[in-house]
Amino acid sequence: MLFSEVADVPQGPKVVAVGSFDGVHLGHQHLLRQALAEAKALKEPLLVYTFDPPAKVFTRGEGFLMDLTEKVEALRALGVELILAVPFNETFARRRAEEFLEDLRALGASRIHVGEDFRFGQGRRGGPEDLAQVAPVRTVPLLTLGGEPVKSSHIRALLQEGRVEEARHLLGRPYGAYGVVVEGDGLGRRLAFPTANLAVHPKKVLPPGVYAVEAQGAFGRYRGVANVGTRPTLGGGERRLEVHLLGFAGELYGEEVRVSFLKHLREEKRFANPEELKAQIARDVMAARAYFGL
Ligand SMILES: Cc1cc2nc3c(=O)[nH]c(=O)nc-3n(C[C@H](O)[C@H](O)[C@H](O)COP(=O)(O)O)c2cc1C
Numbered sequence: 001m002l003f004s005e006v007a008d009v010p011q012g013p014k015v016v017a018v019g020s021f022d023g024v025h026l027g028h029q030h031l032l033r034q035a036l037a038e039a040k041a042l043k044e045p046l047l048v049y050t051f052d053p054p055a056k057v058f059t060r061g062e063g064f065l066m067d068l069t070e071k072v073e074a075l076r077a078l079g080v081e082l083i084l085a086v087p088f089n090e091t092f093a094r095r096r097a098e099e100f101l102e103d104l105r106a107l108g109a110s111r112i113h114v115g116e117d118f119r120f121g122q123g124r125r126g127g128p129e130d131l132a133q134v135a136p137v138r139t140v141p142l143l144t145l146g147g148e149p150v151k152s153s154h155i156r157a158l159l160q161e162g163r164v165e166e167a168r169h170l171l172g173r174p175y176g177a178y179g180v181v182v183e184g185d186g187l188g189r190r191l192a193f194p195t196a197n198l199a200v201h202p203k204k205v206l207p208p209g210v211y212a213v214e215a216q217g218a219f220g221r222y223r224g225v226a227n228v229g230t231r232p233t234l235g236g237g238e239r240r241l242e243v244h245l246l247g248f249a250g251e252l253y254g255e256e257v258r259v260s261f262l263k264h265l266r267e268e269k270r271f272a273n274p275e276e277l278k279a280q281i282a283r284d285v286m287a288a289r290a291y292f293g294l
């Protein structure tokens with residue numbers, strides 16, 4: 001069950017894990033598995049108390065790895081049943097640390113799980129030690145992989161550089177994005193590569209460049225090639241995510257498509273003319289087929 005207000009959450013003692021959990025990466029998964037195990041041992045439910053959008057997206061204007069729908073799905077996949085996602089806005093950002101502690105009391109927190117770098121309340125004044133006023137706190141050290149702490153901000157930076165394979169390693173699953181197929185300029189078909197243009201949230205982090213992808217929706221599951229870019233060959237424009245599905249023929253307008261970024265193939269380029277772009281996309285398709293062993 002998903003709640004947006006403290007008052008809506010069912011009464012009773014519960015283990016509470018608090019954080020933005022953007023990306024639900026391996027570090028988050030480690031923390032949440034520990035919290036789930038403790039909840040089970042205590043015969044209490046686990047509540048994940050999270051923020052929408054993630055606090056840093058609001059305070060620093062960063063992009064997000066997951067919107068609430070994606071986060072809820074990833075949390076459910078781990079076995080989390082109760083989720084409180086409070087809107088992180090102007091008002092919430094100004095709340096004093098003490099008010100946040102009041103929330104935790106009202107929620108019936110019997111144990112609190114947070115990462116060691118968790119801060120809360122106006123000016124980030126509250127830390128894990130303050131939470132102990134409410135209930136025993138489990139402060140989980142940041143998981144490190146290859147000597148680097150697994151952090152959402154690091155994954156965002158990798159994705160901005162197109163490094164989707166490294167991001168996948170830290171996320172524990174391929175990085176994904178979804179959107180409804182909208183009309184483009186009708187040029188894809190003329191190039192012999194129809195591309196579904198996905199309407200993606202403008203704040204969603206997308207890795208720039210050309211990728212081998214997997215795409216799925218009500219129409220099925222396909223492999224494909226995707227481009228995230230501004231299409232400089234055709235005059236440029238807004239950032240777009242476009243995908244050409246291998247072996248698919250039909251209409252996708254209005255369908256929701258989910259794309260998983262599997263392999264970076266190249267950077268987006270400006271070609272001298274559409275024919276050269278078309279020839280390059282044909283080579284991209286070959287590269288993707290080779291990646292998939294087709
Ligand atoms: C695999 C793939 C690679 C692409 N690479 C480039 C590129 O390097 N440069 C570019 O200007 N456009 C690139 N595009 C974007 C095409 O310009 C765009 O898909 C085409 O113009 C269709 O536009 P439309 O969907 O609005 O009809 C690529 C598209 C795909 C599917």
Ligand SMILES: Nc1ncnc2c1ncn2[C@@H]1O[C@H](COP(=O)(O)OP(=O)(O)O)[C@@H](O)[C@H]1O
Pocket residue numbers: 181182183184185186187188189190193194195196197243244245246247248249250251252253
């Ligand atoms: N293999 C395919 N991969 C992606 N889209 C396809 C494919 N086959 C047909 N389509 C359809 O073609 C549309 C894209 O055609 P295109 O000429 O690129 O037009 P536009 O991008 O202007 O909508 C998609 O939205 C989808 O409905």
